[in-house]
Amino acid sequence: MYVAVKGGEAAILATHELLAETRRGDPAVPEIAPAQIREQMGLAVARVMNEGSLYDPDLAALALKQAQGDTIEAAFLLRAYRTTLPRFGASLPLDTGAMAIRRRISAAYKDLPGGQVLGPTYDYTHRLFDFALEEGGETPALTPAPAPLAETMPRVPDILGQEGLMEAEAPPEGDPAPFDLTRASVSFPAGRDVRLQAMARGDEGFMLGLGYSTQRGYGNAHPFAGEIRLGEVAVSFVPEELGFAVDLGDLTLSECQMINQFAGSKDIPPQFTRGYGLAFGHAERKVMSMALVDRALKARDLGEAADYPAQQEEFVLYHADNVEAAGFVEHLKLPHYVDFQGELELIRRIRAEREARLAKGQDHLPEAAE
Amino acid sequence: MTRRAYDDGRTAAYNYAYLDEQTKRMIRRALLKAVAVPGYQVPFGSREMPLARGWGTGGIQITAAIIGPADTLKVIDQGADDTTNAVSIRRFFERTAAARTTEATAAATIIQTRHRIPEQPLAAGQILVYQVPLPEPLRRLEPREAETRKMHAWAEYGLMHVRLYENIARFGEVTTTYDYPVAVNGRYVMAPSPIPKFDNPKMDMCPALQLFGAGREKRIYAVPPHTRVVSLDFEDHPFRIQSWTEPCGLCGATDTYLDEVVTDDRGGRMFVCSDSHHCETRRAEGHHGPMLAAAASIHLVEKEDAA
Amino acid sequence: MTGNAEILQAGFADPVFDSQRAFRTVLGALSEPGLVAELDPALTPPPGLEPATAIALLTLADYETPVWLPPALAAGAAGRWLRFHAGAPLTTTPADSAYAVITAGAEAPELFDFHPGDDQFPDRSTTIFIQCTSLEGGLPVILAGPGIPGSRRFAPQGPVPEFWRAAAANHARYPLGVDCLFTAGRRIAGLPRSTRIETGETR
Structure with a gap:
């Protein structure tokens, strides 16, 4: 008897292995550590913490490493982790x-x-490459300000x-607990x-x-x-x-x-x-x-x-929300062949019916009843 | 035992079925309201899930809120158990809920689906969980949620009928082929999720409970068993479903939804059942389609020696 | 027995799986109105709550769901038990409650005093547990609508004819309205607002 060829699970597992290899890149180049990302790519870490809604520079750095620097993927990792954390309550308002x-x-x-x-700030840097960064080295010591x-x-x-x-801007009447859009x-x-x-x-x-x-x-x-x-x-x-x-x-x-x-x-x-x-x-x-x-x-x-x-x-x-937006835009990668088949069936039939009408000398649809 | 560790490369422990108990309660409450008002979209506090929004997080959250050790889970995408996303979601529940899984429609107590209703009629006691990308059937007519909510509140569905009728005037028929809108229990117009309209009649008076989850849009809705589900149509243009001129190439079925498979670059194609389990069951029962040998040559199926 | 001992004795032995099983029973009950089901998790309820009421409340209620109890229950062990095990706040205003418990035939607010939801959000309504002496052998009514192939006979002991008139009026404002769960012992049956009710009087 003929049985379906099934490879879905094996194929998925293989993608994980390929991803790990791609993420690592050339093994001759030293691997980056999350602490290096945290310290030296702080603006990317901040972005991931913001879009991931979690203040945790170490995890945000790990997320960036795991996501090959893709900030949306990294924010997604942070959010999926955040949602499992227990809640103890709300902090006092920040001052x-x-x-x-x-x-x-x-x-x-x-x-x-x-x-x-x-x-x-980068505001007053001229955007000229600092090729000295290619080699690395110590940054010059700071000159202390004359007064604190x-x-x-x-x-x-x-x-x-x-x-x-x-x-x-006063709090709303009764100072209710703020809405939490991650929960409601x-x-x-x-x-x-x-x-x-x-x-x-x-x-x-x-x-x-x-x-x-x-x-x-x-x-x-x-x-x-x-x-x-x-x-x-x-x-x-x-x-x-x-x-x-x-x-x-x-x-x-x-x-x-x-x-x-x-x-x-x-x-x-x-x-x-x-x-x-x-x-x-x-x-x-x-x-x-x-x-x-x-x-x-x-x-x-x-x-x-x-x-x-x-x-x-x-x-x-x-x-x-870029995690939601990315999910929905990218879901178009998922198979849609059932729905596409419906569209194919429709368009073929409409074309065939049109040709049949043309062959009979009718050039437009029979009037739709009012 | 309330916590079950699973190996994700670290020693992290997650709650049974991933969601915490408070979240499950919130979803369960929403499900009860959904059942009480069939077809009405209940807002819920959809959680961030470890799978992408738009990839079934609504269905996953519902399944996670209802599944227990006594359940047997089937997951399909495009009607097939072996589609990548179905495999991925099945693995998720095997890892987080130690779920017993099956491909046999009749053996499943919960069937999570994307884009199809199985061919085999569902039975009382089964639950069909749909993954829904866009729960609002009126969204393409009116993008603002504040407006569509009022339209549902006042059962103002004239715009929907106008749009369908414009289709007829232009093409001679309603050109919506999937996610074809339905009226539930004579009150709410509902998006059946992007199932082909071929499957719409299966929703009507179905003895199984049908639950719909839209994670990104944060809505849950339901059709209880034995509930009227009517595809919107007109007296002079009654609703009709897709049909094919040829049978399934593998099992010879003439009453199933077919997928088209391109077999070469010279226009060769064959049609096969989209419901892979149904097709396989029929072949095991001795049904043969006209293209079985050809399918083997393109590795769609392989010959298994009879034991 | 001290108050605390009485409270600590009675929760779910296994909160994750007991509440999952109980929920599926309640979901089935509301999906198939008038069909009597049995809740099996082991639980000793506080005085005044039927075991089925207590199991379902522990499954569904928490700090987000104000519960209305009859004043005598609210002030007694049932109120303490619910606050302790579910963390649910008690309310004295029926219309503010997400869940409410009334005893069939006893003095209680009218169904219309509870929250029916609003036209844009009919889900913001009260679900009411109606405690009965039995879910069989009472005044029969005929139910029809979603969840019911044809019609279904339902005869809980406790509800009086006025109750069924109110329940029919509750259905008449569909999709607004309250949803009811009838309990007796460990048994439970649902009556969502979508169900049409025919009483003997009108048939």
């Missing part, structure tokens, strides 16, 4: 005003308390807020907590493109980079059984607060409105893009027209 600053710039003020702190930075620096929107010029299904209209979460884990490239579109006229944005800051912030947690806050450690965070115009309304005098971005690690482009889109998504709350993609929350929230 970015108490951030230990490494970089802090404001495009809105020439000078301000704490000053402009340029910190580590201020311990904390006020945030620009807070300075504006003292004057009543910045929209106030989003419905619309979505609250700001949902929007900010979705953008924080959203694809950096997608957020960048959307933010850019608001600047180019698809969203009427006139932002000032009120402040961008990078540094370490303490995170603390109140365990149910202790009843007091315990310090869990420091997170490296990037924060951007964009200042936007708002003409005011019947009840509110003219004031500035805020676009907010926050992300793990050094992720300046991400938080700036996020802040632009956050402001654009406030259109509905502020009674503005919402004509453009960046202002439409369903569009932004449903399409920002």
